[in-house]
Amino acid sequence: MYTIKSYMFPQSLEAAYELLSRDPKNNVILGGCCWLKMGRRRLRTAIDLTQLGLDRIEVRDGWVEIGACATLRQMETAPELAGRFGGLLSRCVAHIVGVQFRNCATVGGSVYSRFGFSDVTAALLALDATVVLYRQGEIPLADFMAMPIHFDDILVKVRVRDDGRTAAYESLRRSTTDLPLLAVGVSRLDDEWIVSVGARPASARRSAEAAACLAAGGTPEEAGEAAARELTFGTDLRAGADYRREMTKVLVRRAAEACGKGGEQA
Ligand SMILES: Cc1cc2nc3c(=O)[nH]c(=O)nc-3n(C[C@H](O)[C@H](O)[C@H](O)COP(=O)(O)OP(=O)(O)OC[C@H]3O[C@@H](n4cnc5c(N)ncnc54)[C@H](O)[C@@H]3O)c2cc1C
Structure with a gap:
């Protein structure tokens, strides 16, 4: 406390x-x-920050914008999100603790903290999201994730281009509402793919090799193997590095299939 x-x-x-x-x-x-x-x-x-109107989820000028004070429950239930990106942003939070918790926890606290286990950053990274910071301005989430964490700026909102991309999310947990031991987001816009893997247990990173493999016509299995080869994995109380690496192959394959690669369109 x-x-x-x-x-x-x-x-x-x-x-x-x-x-x-x-x-x-x-x-x-x-x-x-x-x-x-x-x-x-x-x-x-x-x-x-609750008097600053930062709790809105809006679609405007070709972008989906999620205010820092929007709650995870808003993310889960907003019609603007449920109907876009294969419902990825609604689905990725569905196993975070419970509804009462998700009514409190915010997008700003989740993204700015860059937790290794975060479902939210793993999903947003797969959508090529940007973050709007008060002092540093708008920067790609991928760059923000790689920066050292200092709590000396304010996350104002998260933005995702409303480009019709389809996406899928897969996580693995020891029990339903536990922290994920692996979190995978995959998105596809025509032949351009993004593959992100979080809870490694380090924070989410993209696999450029898995994305390139899918873009070049590789199978979902090959993409999963590429991600497992390229990214690093660690051991914590939830899972060992070898297990995470093996399951990355499975989750990337499933998510790529759900995006229409060798499977049903999401
Ligand atoms: C028991 C438990 C289980 C959880 N399980 C999961 C899970 O399974 N998956 C998952 O993805 N997440 C999980 N989380 C994380 C959770 O979803 C939130 O990400 C977390 O609580 C932070 O959000 P918050 O709004 O509560 O932030 P706070 O606790 O209020 O703040 C956290 C930090 O972020 C800073 N901060 C907050 N807002 C901003 C802002 N706008 N700009 C800059 N800095 C800011 C604060 O100063 C503070 O340092 C879990 C958390 C808990 C406590």
Whole structure:
């Protein structure tokens, strides 16, 4: 649990960032607090973004935009998402704890934290998403995932090009609502493919070799083998590296098939 000395509702992103930048170690942006409350911290200033209208999921100017304060439950139920990308963004959160939890946990807290186990980043990476940060501007999620994590900026929204891409998501868990021990997203736009693998247990990364294999006419099995060869895997209490590598072959194959490669169109 945490304690808070001062709780602030800034009325603009500029004011929120000004508060954060005064002392990024002790002044903290709040998401749904589901993760924050697992630790023991003394927060000097808690910065609540809920009065800034960042909880919307919208489609405009050829982009799907998900505000940082949108909850995982909004992601799961938004009609704008259910009907796009093979329902990937709705499906990827369906096994995260339970509905009450998903009503609290936010997209901002999930993406900014770049958890290794994240279903959300593994799925978004497969859609070539970008993140809009207050200070650093808009950058590809793939680049953001590779950057060191400093809690000194504000994630404003996530954007995905509304390009008609089809996609599929597969995760593997020891029990239904546990953290995933592997999370795979695959998307396809004509002959262009993206394959992402998360919970390795390190955070999600794309497999360029698996994507190239599919684009060149390779089979889903060959793509799975390419991803297993290219990416690194580790061991934790949920699974060993060898098991994760073997199951990557299976999940990439299934997701590629679901995107219409040697199987049914998603
Ligand atoms: C028990 C448990 C089980 C979980 N299981 C899963 C799972 O199976 N799959 C999965 O994908 N995830 C899982 N998660 C992670 C969860 O889905 C959220 O990603 C996590 O709780 C963080 O979201 P939050 O809104 O609660 O963020 P908070 O706890 O409020 O914040 C987390 C961190 O992010 C920062 N932050 C929050 N919002 C922003 C922002 N807009 N800009 C910059 N920084 C920000 C905060 O300052 C803080 O440092 C689990 C979490 C818990 C506690």
